[in-house]
Amino acid sequence: MNEVLNILGSIPWWGWIIIFLILVAIKDIFFSKEHIIKHNFPVVGHLRYFLERIGPELRQYIVASDREELPFNRNERGWIYASAKNENNYEGFGTNEDIYRTNYIFINNSMLAYKLEKDHPNSEHPYFIACAKVMGSFNKRQRPYRPASIINVSAMSFGSLSAKAVESLNEGCLLANAYHNTGEGGLSPYHRKGADVAFHFGTGYFGVRGNDGNFSLEKLIKLVQENPQIRMIEVKLSQGAKPGKGGVLPASKITKEIAAIRHVPMGKDVLSPPTHSAFNNIPEMVDFIEEIAEATGLPVGIKSAVGQLKQWEELASIMKKTNRGPDFITVDGGEGGTGAAPPSFADHVSLPFINAFTDVYKVFQKEEITERIVFIASGKLGFPAKAAMAFAMGADSINVAREAMMSxxxxxxxSCHNNTCPTGITTHNKWLQAGINVKDKAERVNFYFAKFKKELLEMTHACGYEHPSQFTMDDVDINLSDKNITMTLASTFAYHKTSVPFTSVQEHMDCPHLGGTFSKGKEVKTKEAETEDTSVYDTN
Incomplete structure (x- = not known):
């Protein structure tokens, strides 16, 4: 035994490396049945799988150009990061965008910008841009609601996001006077940090689910009564990432807390079916919406990706004839989606936002009922220019998901679907979550929203308007192909949006149904989120 130990002790460090590599080679050649590369190229074949694993990071930081990577390129991410950190988010030496590419948009500025007088509300509150419409006013809901911010956090559930991530977003929404959509995972303690809440549920009815797995109106009524911060209810029909498929929360991401909130068992994948059990067709869906609105007093709306238009036309016709139906409609673009989805769905099923929204808006405009509905736009719109385009098309506010996560x-x-998120945002691994400082991240959400609203408002003023709702389809041009190089949105999509009943920003601030901290008479003061305007300096 001593002789063996002496022999082993005499082996140099590089000798152990050689022995290790020989053992790996033997394993690869004789025991690797499922990987051809490892069998045919022992040891070095492992490099292929390692590079494949870190491929996204390699492309993100080394290979891809600033404007090339998807779903968000480096410049887009950089603008969000700089805004959220309250740093200089400007760029110098002109744009590096290919301004001649198809679908590139141009905002048509006015010769004379809108003049902001000293006594204007935005002089004192530069980050206040409320929604121009009141949810539930037409249908006379008991508790109508005007969102105090035109940018809000989209549906992302506790379960898909970690506890600290949800808490950071909610506290950030409180600072920014925005609302926070719960996603379909139910109302968690981390959604109860002060911000207005949009309670969202889908086909799994998590949080308002009976013992039989079906929708429970009694649970919803109780939830709304106990949580007055819930200001609106959103029924998810489908989402951009995987419309008509349903969702899966892997068993590896289900904790006891999540199981209790969702009313589901531990140790099993949680499945959301592709269809609702509470209704089977459009008339029944309208009845379902009205039943919820009557029982809770809140505005009720729907969220959906868009493809075929026949059922949208049926919904618009019913709403026209009966004066019943959703108070708001969230149109989710096919390019969106924070959750995992099969590539066939994520890449090909449902229309991208610009096509989806124009199709749906024209359906309701044909019935002359667009003024009854608050249109919420969703799908990579967390950038001021894209938001301006959405408002020009008829949107009344926008929801952001991945942009809020980046903030x-x-x-x-x-790696959202693997419970291995390195930043702790989409994992329930305690170690990975430990790096999230909730107070710091909440400030970053606030700064991102502040910078976003500041730039959008500046673009609005540059076009001669007081509020983004005043944008028209003629205010935005879009690059097409062939001979039609550039045309307005109105010419491209063949409609003009219905004029929004906007009066003034002051009227919004005086609205009794205004959400956010403004409505409570105790506005949270936003820390100055300005950067030095270096554009006036000549650096030549």
């Missing part, structure tokens, strides 16, 4: 530190690692 609290998401690095686009694209």
């Amino acid at each position: 609290i530190g998401c690095i686009q690692a694209q």
